[in-house]
Amino acid sequence: MLEALHSLVCEVERDRSLERPEQLRERIRAMDRLEDVLLHEPQAESPAAGAVFNTLRRRARERLGVLADVQQRLCEGIRHAIMQGAGAHALRGWLHHDDLREPWGYDHLDALIGDVLSLDEPDSVAALEAEMVFYQPTPVRHVLDLIHRARLGRDDVLVDLGSGMGHVPLLVSICTDAKACGIEREEAYVASARRAAETLRIERATFLAQDAREADISRGTVFYLYTPFTGDMLRHMLDRLHDEARRRSIRVATLGPCTPAVASEPWLRAASEPDAGRVTLFRSVA
Ligand SMILES: C[S@@+](CC[C@H](N)C(=O)[O-])C[C@H]1O[C@@H](n2cnc3c(N)ncnc32)[C@H](O)[C@@H]1O
Structure with missing residues (x-):
């Protein structure tokens, strides 16, 4: 010792x-x-x-x-x-997402972004209902992979369903020209995310304190699920997304155990072999 x-x-x-x-x-x-x-x-x-x-x-x-x-x-x-609105440039040299072989766990990129966003962890949060998954942030290397592969543009609105403390919408807004919206049922997480957005003047990231199943998702073009819920709750959300997809083409991105369930939706086509250990992108088909 x-x-x-x-x-x-x-x-x-x-x-x-x-x-x-x-x-x-x-x-x-x-x-x-x-x-x-x-x-x-x-x-x-x-x-x-x-x-x-x-x-x-x-x-x-x-x-x-x-x-x-x-x-x-x-x-x-x-x-x-x-x-100053130059976050994408300032982060470019730091955020390499070359190694996705280790799907879980956090690394130096999470430490950096944690310090940069300085999100305050609430002292207490409400109990989760059955089928709701507790808060766990997407490792930053997967957020970068999502940003890289989704090629989000000015007309995109990424919606993070169950956004926790909001670092996915915050990073998307910093690193791309897209807008991003986090929907999260836990008000304390939303308050944290809004404080970070306000302090860092990230105006393209917005947050709704709401159950994702009931929220207005009509502006979204890309819907991200880091397995926020399972079972009937996931089924309900997928049905709502399917309704949206009947009106316009949308994309869905997943990470974690919800991936096989999303992959079996007949109205979605995966851009690559679905893999729960890394972001899988899907596009709706008519
Ligand atoms: C695994 S975490 C994902 C956090 C975030 N999307 C990320 O990737 O960093 C799941 C989050 O979904 C939230 N959640 C669970 N059920 C929800 C629901 N019905 N509506 C909104 N948020 C929900 C939880 O409170 C938790 O913060």
């Missing part, structure tokens, strides 16, 4: 490249490792070992502070650019 802490502290102190903004992945990983060791209070076997632990923990905290400052300056720069 002592040796592991010692070698980690020496390694991250020695590696000055972690202070270079572009070393995002490596810096976030180092910060995670430091936070992890600082979480656990060590059981020292003797007063002398306790003193060594304390010194190493102080050094770990100091190094974490330096790296957190680098991260904060980076995020402040990106936030400022977003407020």
